[in-house]
Amino acid sequence: xxxxxxxxxxxxxxxxxxxxxxxxxxxxxxxxxxxxxxxxxxxxxxxxxxxxxxxxxxxxxxxxxxxxxxxxxxxxxxxxxxxxxxxxxxxxxxxxxxxxxxxxxxxxxxxxxxxxxxxxxxxxxxxxxxxxxxxxxxxxxxxxxxxxxxxxxxxx
Amino acid sequence: xxxxxxxxxxxxxxxxxxxxxxxxxxxxxxxxxxxxxxxxxxxxxxxxxxxxxxxxxxxxxxxxxxxxxxxxxxxxxxxxxxxxxxxxxxxxxxxxxxxxxxxxxxxxxxxxxxxxxxxxxxxxxxxxxxxxxxxxxxxxxxxxxxxxxxxxxxxxxxxxxxxxxxxxxxxxxxxxxxxxxxxxxxxxxxxxxxxxxxxxxxxxxxxxxxxxxxxxxxxxxxxxxxxxxxxxxxxxxxxxxxxxxxxxxxxxxxxxxxxxxxxxxxxxxxxxxxxxxxxxxxxxxxxxxxxxxxxxxxxxxxxxxxxxxxxxxxxxxxxxxxxxxxxxxxxxxxxxxxxxxxxxxxxxxxxxxxxxxxxxxxxxxxxxxxxxxxxxxxxxxxxxxxxxxxxxxxxxxxxxxxxxxxxxxxxxxxxxxxx
Ligand SMILES: Cc1ncc(COP(=O)(O)O)c(C=O)c1O
Numbered sequence: 001x002x003x004x005x006x007x008x009x010x011x012x013x014x015x016x017x018x019x020x021x022x023x024x025x026x027x028x029x030x031x032x033x034x035x036x037x038x039x040x041x042x043x044x045x046x047x048x049x050x051x052x053x054x055x056x057x058x059x060x061x062x063x064x065x066x067x068x069x070x071x072x073x074x075x076x077x078x079x080x081x082x083x084x085x086x087x088x089x090x091x092x093x094x095x096x097x098x099x100x101x102x103x104x105x106x107x108x109x110x111x112x113x114x115x116x117x118x119x120x121x122x123x124x125x126x127x128x129x130x131x132x133x134x135x136x137x138x139x140x141x142x143x144x145x146x147x148x149x150x151x152x153x154x155x156x
Numbered sequence: 157x158x159x160x161x162x163x164x165x166x167x168x169x170x171x172x173x174x175x176x177x178x179x180x181x182x183x184x185x186x187x188x189x190x191x192x193x194x195x196x197x198x199x200x201x202x203x204x205x206x207x208x209x210x211x212x213x214x215x216x217x218x219x220x221x222x223x224x225x226x227x228x229x230x231x232x233x234x235x236x237x238x239x240x241x242x243x244x245x246x247x248x249x250x251x252x253x254x255x256x257x258x259x260x261x262x263x264x265x266x267x268x269x270x271x272x273x274x275x276x277x278x279x280x281x282x283x284x285x286x287x288x289x290x291x292x293x294x295x296x297x298x299x300x301x302x303x304x305x306x307x308x309x310x311x312x313x314x315x316x317x318x319x320x321x322x323x324x325x326x327x328x329x330x331x332x333x334x335x336x337x338x339x340x341x342x343x344x345x346x347x348x349x350x351x352x353x354x355x356x357x358x359x360x361x362x363x364x365x366x367x368x369x370x371x372x373x374x375x376x377x378x379x380x381x382x383x384x385x386x387x388x389x390x391x392x393x394x395x396x397x398x399x400x401x402x403x404x405x406x407x408x409x410x411x412x413x414x415x416x417x418x419x420x421x422x423x424x425x426x427x428x429x430x431x432x433x434x435x436x437x438x439x440x441x442x443x444x445x446x447x448x449x450x451x452x453x454x455x456x457x458x459x460x461x462x463x464x465x466x467x468x469x470x471x472x473x474x475x476x477x478x479x480x481x482x483x484x485x486x487x488x489x490x491x492x493x494x495x496x497x498x499x500x501x502x503x504x505x506x507x508x509x510x511x512x513x514x515x516x517x518x519x520x521x522x523x524x525x526x527x528x529x530x531x532x533x534x535x536x537x538x539x540x541x542x543x544x545x546x547x548x549x550x551x552x553x554x555x556x557x558x559x560x561x562x563x564x565x566x567x568x569x570x571x572x573x574x575x
Pocket of ligand 1: 189198199262263264265292295340342343344371392395451533
């Protein structure tokens, strides 16, 4: 158990949690969505700037949450910038499976680096109560790019 | 062992044997993640003594049938048990008669019953209900539903930064439109003990009724509803070392009998035709359908258990432990206790610099320590302190200084991880 804790709270996550990347409100965002975790009261707003070819030109977030949800939002925004919306959808699918400890299966080669980065968050699979923390940002960006405005991590 | 710890241990051994209390609670010998369980979440729900478990087991094995129905021995036995449980609760609260005791599903159901049945009968658009800033959602949302249905107004008594209920502000809110004051006896987040007797007195001065959410209060001090003189007092069984699935609404009998039923069904009727149905008096009027039969027996056994040990002795033990825990926690660098009211029940909410309560909860669980992390169903209160969440250690009759020491060690481990 203590090994699991150390794996969950590894350096990378603590660093992203303390110094989140893309923690800002871009003026030129084209859409945004709020994500709530009603269990713990955590709230995130994810902003995206979607370009003409359905690609993410910018992604950022604001809000408060635990180390896991903030680190996840931080890493996510880093990863999705420059990607197509369809690619973000695909990555979310893969990441969700990783967090729940499910078999990920064959993944496209172009995601290799991203998946490797996201692996550090897969430690949550040992903590079912915390999976929602890791996936909140992804649910929220999903809502932002697909035109919903609020998601609750309860609805998954 | 620190000096204060030794004094505490010696003191409590004289009139309160926490080790023998602990031996009654099977869950306390669990090992969690390789550590002895330090259960510090009794404010959410308490563990159950073997007396309650055995009694419920017996009620299911050899005393079980539906109540108030069959003309056979077992049904009579089950009915007697259920009604005797009502008497036990009545005596525990010093109610005038067991008819004033309504069994509900939990305290939430009890408050909703009052909001619906009393609220829609006695309140009109423009009337005001006063609650405090420290209420659990269970004592906020039912009134909002009522507000949205009939147009009453809800006023909120503010608190100071330490979590004290502001009596002068309460007095200012009281007015000719005030019809009901609904407040908690003890804050489930801050531990604040509210001056409920004074609140009742002030409310009665202007002719308003009072409901007390007693579910955090009754576990730490004995309650005499006649002396308190509120109109309604409600609590939940599972926080009082009883089973889940049962709560209690006490109300003044005359008032209860003026209130219409909340739910319709079997057991609550006098006579039913398709044209007209007449209802029984309280408590049957409010107990539609098959009640929590064995849960009532379990709750009565839990009440017998705490009274046999002595509520005062329990409170004394808990209050010493609260002092010990508060002092120990205060020594942790970067830890801030939320809620430092003048009169406190053994509930300690805290935050740790740079660490979210959720992370605290997960990490100390790996050391066998169970606390609640979150908004504690009191979001308006969290907003008051500009916090999304806190960690909360709530103490019960079976906690000891080892539990606190284990918590402190675990919190130091959290700090080590986050350093
Ligand atoms: C002050 C207070 N009121 C109401 C409740 C709700 O209790 P229950 O869920 O048993 O209805 C709680 C417990 O969570 C509480 O602490």
